[in-house]
Amino acid sequence: MITAIALAAGTVLAVSALLALVRVVRGPTIINRIVALDVMVSILISALGVEAAYNRHTTTVPIIVALALVGFVGSVSVARFVARDEDGTGDEAGAPTTLGVDT
Secondary structure, rough: OHHHHHHHHHHHHHHHHHHHHHHHHHHHHHHHHHHHHHHHHHHHHHHHHHHHHHHHHOOOHHHHHHHHHHHHHHHHHHHHHHHHHHHOOOOOOOOOOOOOOOO
């Protein structure tokens, strides 16, 4: 019974990873690709969780935590970069940035 559940979860995760990979390759914008890569990290975290539950061990918990932290920091960094770029406060024209200091 547990093997069937683990197999079903693995199948769902594999199909999800394949669909996210398609979005990485075909994504029309860089934001779509970044979101798809974030989904891939989440799928990897889920797969490690399923593997840890199936084998009844906790040795992969630090890896899961590290991947979750990297995924979160990466998503926040990209979101801040895109928000700054859309506001026009980036230095694409060569103008110096104030780095949050009001003058």
